[in-house]
Amino acid sequence: MCSQRSLVSFAVVQHGAAPPGRIVESDAVPHKPERRQVWEVKVRHQHRRDNDYSVLCQAKTLQEPSRAEKLIGVGAEGAGKREERKESEEKAAAHMLGRVEKVAFRNTLRWDPRVGHAFTAGGVAYQVEDGALRVNRSGLYHVYSRVELIFRRCSPTSSFVHTVFVMRTGHPLRPLTLMEAHRAGFCSRAAEQAWTADSYLGSAVRLEERDRVLVNVSHPQHLSHSHDGNFFGLYQI
Structure with a gap:
């Protein structure tokens, strides 16, 4: 199970649940329900032991504004602001x-x-x-x-x-x-x-x-x- 951190290690996948090298998404519940967490998962290493596939992964959380925030412009810079910056x-x-x-x-x-x-x-x-x-x-x-x-x-x-x-x-x-x-x-x-x-x-x-x-x-x-x-x-x- 992934912990609520920007970089986490998680998941032991039983044999047959997912083939080696497959990207697995976490079912962790975000800390703030009003914001959606997008998990970008990358398989770093895998090995087989006792008919189990142990997949060591790293995940990076990417914050994405909610729909309401997008409607009012929070979290998304306008073209003018980007040009000024x-x-x-x-x-x-x-x-x-x-x-x-x-x-x-x-x-x-x-x-x-x-x-x-x-x-x-x-x-x-x-x-x-x-x-x-x-x-x-x-x-x-x-x-x-x-x-x-x-x-x-x-x-x-x-x-x-x-x-x-x-x-x-x-x-x-x-x-x-x-x-x-x-x-x-x-x-x-x-x-x-x-x-x-x-x-x-x-x-x-x-x-x-x-x-x-x-x-x-x-x-x-x-x-x-x-x-x-x-x-x-x-x-x-």
Whole structure:
């Protein structure tokens, strides 16, 4: 006879009552009559002795909600709750690729969230209106950005500034600089010619819930048209 435990050993089956290897269900009465116990039985070992088959089994109880509980939704999560739990268990992360601009060149860059391997996960949202990645969880994040610029008539005085900053609730008009690079002296001293320069920024930073992270470039008109050459992202550590 099975005891009321999650893992139990039970049953001595007389010879002829059940053939070797047959799965036998327990007739144990559940402790709570209003809930139905489903016994999942697995034969682990058997041997024959004195014309008896002694079957050693393990059983695991699986709780299943009653019909009344199912009707009122107890014990069964809705699709919305499952999605919320899945999202909360995902690591907060995002990766944006460069967007080709042909008319308006903004210092605060916009990104393409749908091309290639761009994605958002774990509650991070991309804001189309200002190019920001908004985080919905406070914590430590690795934030990174790369930009690639092509100067058609590069000279020794050519330069640019690459900045990653955050707009924080409570400080709407004051951007907080997270990282910044000043690039200069990358062009040849020879006659003016086309030249490519890049900048990569990456660091671990502490972000707060609802922070908006953005990227600035001082000369956006020189950005290359490469999606993979320009990117921006973050992930929670």
